[in-house]
Amino acid sequence: xxxxSVPSAVPQPKTLASKITLTSSLTSLxxxxxxxxxxxxxxxxxxxxxxxxxxxxxxxxxPPLSPIPAATDTDTDTDTxxxxxxxxxxTLDQCGSGKVxxxxxxxxxxxxxxxxxxxxxxxxxxxxxxxxDAFGRSAAALAGIVPEDLLPAWHWTxxxxxxxxxxxxxxxxxxxxxxxxxxxxxxxxxxxxxxxxWFLPVEPESYSVFIDRNAVKNGTxxxxxxxxxxxxxxxxxxxxxxxxxxxxxxxANTKQGLDGVxxxxxxxxxxxxxxxxxxxxxxxHKWK
Numbered sequence: 307x308x309x310x311s312v313p314s315a316v317p318q319p320k321t322l323a324s325k326i327t328l329t330s331s332l333t334s335l336x337x338x339x340x341x342x343x344x345x346x347x348x349x350x351x352x353x354x355x356x357x358x359x360x361x362x363x364x365x366x367x368x369p370p371l372s373p374i375p376a377a378t379d380t381d382t383d384t385d386t387x388x389x390x391x392x393x394x395x396x397t398l399d400q401c402g403s404g405k406v407x408x409x410x411x412x413x414x415x416x417x418x419x420x421x422x423x424x425x426x427x428x429x430x431x432x433x434x435x436x437x438x439d440a441f442g443r444s445a446a447a448l449a450g451i452v453p454e455d456l457l458p459a460w461h462w463t464x465x466x467x468x469x470x471x472x473x474x475x476x477x478x479x480x481x482x483x484x485x486x487x488x489x490x491x492x493x494x495x496x497x498x499x500x501x502x503x504w505f506l507p508v509e510p511e512s513y514s515v516f517i518d519r520n521a522v523k524n525g526t527x528x529x530x531x532x533x534x535x536x537x538x539x540x541x542x543x544x545x546x547x548x549x550x551x552x553x554x555x556x557x558a559n560t561k562q563g564l565d566g567v568x569x570x571x572x573x574x575x576x577x578x579x580x581x582x583x584x585x586x587x588x589x590x591h592k593w594k
Contacts, residue, residue, distance in 0.1 A: 416495045440468070444457075476493050
């Protein structure tokens with residue numbers, strides 16, 4: 307008896323029709339003249355291109371920050387801060403004697419005097435003496451006497467107008483403060499005079515020679531005999547002392563003063579501070 311054979315499965319008409327339709331659609335889609343074919347190829351090409359170059363694109367995640375190197379003495383910021391600190395310390399050291407507060411007086415006591423320079427003197431105008439910030443006219447007549455490169459620094463300065471120079475210098479002084487509570491001295495710009503002794507050495511014999519005029523008149527003493535008593539070494543020291551004190555007897559033609567050299571203004575201000583400190587001592591005598 308032969309085994310019963312299983313009849314082969316006959317595909318359903320509906321399934322076969324679906325496969326034929328799908329195959330026909332793909333065949334139609336892949337035709338070169340079909341616009342959709344080019345769109346499909348273009349999209350695939352772009353995707354392949356992106357995948358091939360993905361490793362060369364920058365990552366959206368920022369790289370880890372490198373550690374900040376330790377600050378050195380050559381860093382710009384450090385140098386700036388150090389310079390500022392040193393400058394502040396140097397300013398404090400320069401104001402060790404004290405600080406000054408300048409009162410803002412009405413212009414009647416100072417500036418208006420300059421505006422009416424024609425009426426200050428009943429005999430002549432004072433405008434020339436008050437010009438150039440009270441330094442006066444340029445001393446052109448000293449040409450040939452003073453070295454040519456130094457001539458522009460010399461002026462015909464009147465002895466009674468130095469208060470104006472003091473006022474201008476104090477306004478720009480490094481030790482000027484805006485708070486009276488922190489001041490040692492107080493300046494009222496009404497243009498008063500200052501003591502000349504502050505500007506000269508303590509020992510007059512170190513720079514000058516005293517000759518009694520009465521002894522010269524009666525013939526008991528001669529100038530030559532007095533000067534011949536000094537040795538060459540003593541003369542040299544006296545000359546050096548005179549040269550050393552020349553800046554202390556003149557006023558620098560600048561509102562900031564001289565760099566590292568004290569002029570007459572600096573000596574006067576230092577004298578004021580010193581006098582105030584002396585008054586604060588219990589052993590101070592008013593009329594000393």
